[in-house]
Amino acid sequence: MKTKKGILLLICGICAAISLALLVFVNVQTARMKEKAALYEEEQQAIERISQQQVRLGELEAQRASVEADQAVFDQEISALRDRQEILRPFLEEDRGLYDLEIGKFTDNYDVDMFQKVQRQSSQTGTIGKFVFGGGLFGQAFQSNEQYNMDQAYQNRIRFGEAVRTLTNSSRKLALEAKADYDSAYGFWLSLLDLKSGEEILANGKLLKQAGQTAGWEEERMRLVDALEKYAFDLSVLVTAYGTVLSTYEESFLSELSSQQAAVQAAIDRYDPQWSMGYTQEEKKERYLKFLENYRNTIDTMATFHSYDEGLAFAGETTAYHECYFRAYKNKGTIVYLKASPSHTFTGFVGKRYYDQYGNPLYISLDQGTVAILDGEIVDFTCESLEKAEALVQEARRIWQEYETEEFAHGYTSYAVH
Amino acid sequence: MNKKLTAVCVAAASLLTAGAVAGTVTFVSRYGYLWGYEDSLETLKAQEAELTAQLAEEETALKEAQAAYDAMAAAREADTWEHHIRQAFAAGEEAKAEADMVMLSALEQVSIVTFGTEDFNETMKEALLDEVMGAASDKIPLDYIITGVTEGVSEGLYGYAQSKAKDYVSDVLGGDIFQVAGIVDQLVNANSVPAVLANQMAEKQRTRAAGLVEFIGMEKHSVQDQRRSADSLYQLMDMEEQIGAATGRGTTLQKIQIYEQAVEYARQYGASQYAISQMARWKEETHEN
Numbered sequence: 001m002k003t004k005k006g007i008l009l010l011i012c013g014i015c016a017a018i019s020l021a022l023l024v025f026v027n028v029q030t031a032r033m034k035e036k037a038a039l040y041e042e043e044q045q046a047i048e049r050i051s052q053q054q055v056r057l058g059e060l061e062a063q064r065a066s067v068e069a070d071q072a073v074f075d076q077e078i079s080a081l082r083d084r085q086e087i088l089r090p091f092l093e094e095d096r097g098l099y100d101l102e103i104g105k106f107t108d109n110y111d112v113d114m115f116q117k118v119q120r121q122s123s124q125t126g127t128i129g130k131f132v133f134g135g136g137l138f139g140q141a142f143q144s145n146e147q148y149n150m151d152q153a154y155q156n157r158i159r160f161g162e163a164v165r166t167l168t169n170s171s172r173k174l175a176l177e178a179k180a181d182y183d184s185a186y187g188f189w190l191s192l193l194d195l196k197s198g199e200e201i202l203a204n205g206k207l208l209k210q211a212g213q214t215a216g217w218e219e220e221r222m223r224l225v226d227a228l229e230k231y232a233f234d235l236s237v238l239v240t241a242y243g244t245v246l247s248t249y250e251e252s253f254l255s256e257l258s259s260q261q262a263a264v265q266a267a268i269d270r271y272d273p274q275w276s277m278g279y280t281q282e283e284k285k286e287r288y289l290k291f292l293e294n295y296r297n298t299i300d301t302m303a304t305f306h307s308y309d310e311g312l313a314f315a316g317e318t319t320a321y322h323e324c325y326f327r328a329y330k331n332k333g334t335i336v337y338l339k340a341s342p343s344h345t346f347t348g349f350v351g352k353r354y355y356d357q358y359g360n361p362l363y364i365s366l367d368q369g370t371v372a373i374l375d376g377e378i379v380d381f382t383c384e385s386l387e388k389a390e391a392l393v394q395e396a397r398r399i400w401q402e403y404e405t406e407e408f409a410h411g412y413t414s415y416a417v418h
Numbered sequence: 419m420n421k422k423l424t425a426v427c428v429a430a431a432s433l434l435t436a437g438a439v440a441g442t443v444t445f446v447s448r449y450g451y452l453w454g455y456e457d458s459l460e461t462l463k464a465q466e467a468e469l470t471a472q473l474a475e476e477e478t479a480l481k482e483a484q485a486a487y488d489a490m491a492a493a494r495e496a497d498t499w500e501h502h503i504r505q506a507f508a509a510g511e512e513a514k515a516e517a518d519m520v521m522l523s524a525l526e527q528v529s530i531v532t533f534g535t536e537d538f539n540e541t542m543k544e545a546l547l548d549e550v551m552g553a554a555s556d557k558i559p560l561d562y563i564i565t566g567v568t569e570g571v572s573e574g575l576y577g578y579a580q581s582k583a584k585d586y587v588s589d590v591l592g593g594d595i596f597q598v599a600g601i602v603d604q605l606v607n608a609n610s611v612p613a614v615l616a617n618q619m620a621e622k623q624r625t626r627a628a629g630l631v632e633f634i635g636m637e638k639h640s641v642q643d644q645r646r647s648a649d650s651l652y653q654l655m656d657m658e659e660q661i662g663a664a665t666g667r668g669t670t671l672q673k674i675q676i677y678e679q680a681v682e683y684a685r686q687y688g689a690s691q692y693a694i695s696q697m698a699r700w701k702e703e704t705h706e707n
Contacts, residue, residue: 005424012431019431019438026438026445033449039457046462053469060476067483074490104649105677107656110619112611112664119610154614173646180645184688188696191689198486203493207502210700 078198081208085193085201088211092190095221099186101267103231103260104176106168109161109242111249115154118308122146153308156301160245163294164238167287171230178220178227185217225271228264229278235261236375237288241295243357244336245302245311285379289372292363299337299354303329312337319344320409328403331357335400340366353396361396368392499701500560503694507563510690517644517683518634524651524676525630528658529669530601530623564698598624604665611664619661626654641688648680 192208195201201208215221239261242254268275279287302312306329315328315335325344329337340351351366364371369383371392381389402408525531598620605616633639633647655673662669701707 005420009424009427012428015435016431019434022438023434023441026441030445030449033445033452036452036455036457037449039459040452040455043457043459043462046459046466050462050466050469053466053473057469057473057476060473060480064476064480064483067480067487071483071487071490074487074494077494104645105652105656106649107653108619108622108660110615110660112615112619112660115612115615116610116664119612150612151614154612158615158618172649176645176649177642180641180684180688181692183645183685184641184692187685187689188692199489199493202490203496204502205494205497206499206700206704206706207697210696216696 074198074202077205078201081201081205084208084211085195087213088189088208089193091215092186092193095186095215095217097270098221098224098267099183099190101179101263103179103228103264104172105256105260106165106172107253107256109164109250109253111157111247113249114247114310115150115157115308118150118153122150149305150308152301153305156298156305157309157311160294160298163291163298164241166294167291168231168234168238171227171234175224175227175231178224182217182220182224185220189216221271222277225268226277228268229272229275232261232264232268233279233284234287235264237291240356240362241291244331244355245298246331246357247309247311250311284374288374289380292372296352296354296363296365299329300352303327303337303339317344318403318409326399326403335359335403338399338403353399355396355400359397359400361393361400364392364396366392498707499697499704500707503560503563503697503701506690506693506697507558510687510694513683513686513690514639514644517648517680517687520676520679520683521630521634521647521651524655524671524680525627525634527669527671528623528627528654529661530597530620530658531627564694601661604667605661619657619664623654623657623661626650626657630654639687641684641691644684644687645681648677648684651680652677 189211192204192211195204195208210216235257239254239257242250242257246254299312302309303314306312306314312329312331315330318326318328320326325341325346327339327341327346328335329339334357336355336357338353338355339346340353341348349367352364353361354363355361360376361371361373363373366383368388369381369392371378371383371389372380373393378386378389378393383389383392399408601620601623602613602616605611605619606613611619630647630650633643633650636643639647652673655671655676658671659669659673
């Protein structure tokens, strides 16, 4: 009996011990589990948030895809418009030279240095009086003979400058106006190539769609080439004329003109190699002859007052067979003007031969008649026939070539045209 | 006694055991779900942070895409003939006004002209341009702009810049603004330039400067007028250079730069005029706004 009771008590003791241990364990674990549960809760919230973010991300991606899909329509449109730019580009590049061509800037050509030098020299030698100004805006100078002669030389230069301007004014104006129109048209189309961003392209879609398979400025281009041909003709006459009376300053002036002439001619050669536009032959002749009259007056006056103008220098007299007397005038060492007379006093009729700086006759005035030559071609004559005119031109060439040789003085009559 | 003690012990043990069982059951029922739970909060936080960044990126990308789209849509919306014509008109007026400023400014530096540079400064120029642009924006009927360009009408707000410049020229240029005699005197007496030549040079300058003043005062210029005037301005400045050299006082005029500016503005003006006439034609042909 006692044994049974003992066993029971033992079991109870064990159970109590185990239960106690269990209670202690549960108690300890509960505290830990509370922390764990809090973490778990936090994790669940995080998972929830992540889930929401994923949904949001998906929505955003879908929205962006939608916007990008809409954008793709624009992109296609932009791409097509860029293609229009590429169609336009070669046409613009082809004609860029005309856009960059510089015309005009035609300065007034007064060789002040040369005349200052002449004036000072004369003042120092006491051959002219002091200037006295009075009355009127510009005043009047007291003029000695010396001063009068110098003034003739100055005025001659001024008149020549005016004649040159008169010759080129209309064609320069025409060329400037045609250039303004060309630049306007070309500049507009060129500006379409400056459109770079997609927005710029789209904003100008209507304009770009007008870019066609041809240059949109073709009409303006042809008008410009026509005007340039006229301007080039006048420039060539001017360069030739100036070339014969060059003073020191005018070398740089002429050099600028020649550069412009070369640039203009190159442009014309590119667009109209046959030079089929510009002035008609009749117009050229009319302009040239009109200018030639002024030019001859200039040369004659310059020869008379050559002491005051370094453009033309008296180069001496030559007698051919004691029958004809020649007076030669040079510019920079080259004969540009020859007078001929049967009298050593050069009274009565005086024959005249005007040359360019390469010895090509420009105008011949002899008792047989007159001949005007343009670019080596006879454009006007008053002698008895064209053959005679041609013979006079040939004679003028030989005289120029042989004038300073012994053969000329002794052999002149053997080739003189009578 | 022993029996009672035993019974108490058994009861206590039973109670304890029951309490333990109940406690365990409660524990298990409350925290059983945490069985096998491993802490992954840090990983989740990292993932969340990554997603947050992705979201921010995506939102930015979406905003950018939307903005780009909106800009494109607005650009296309603006692609109307009317808008282009108005833009070209405004650009042309600005170029024309700028060209006038260049000419005025150059004229003021030419010795034969007597009005001073202080009369027309940058601030006035800016104010004038603002006025021009304001006037050019949306107030002028479209037909009026087109007719003005294609038929050369010059009334009302058209040629606004020129009107302003004209006012300025009238205000400043009252009376004789050219000191021809002074130039002649300098050339002749100071440096032995022959009187004939000095008179010619001064007179040429006066004529040319007067022409330019008249040009600036004109209500309407064609692009051809502008180009010719730029050329004339160059000649004026070149002669100023020659006079400066002859009198020994020199000149600070930047003739090439000024000429190029004048030509550039003339080009811009011309391009806008050409654009307006072309666009008016295309508008007519396409029957689009």
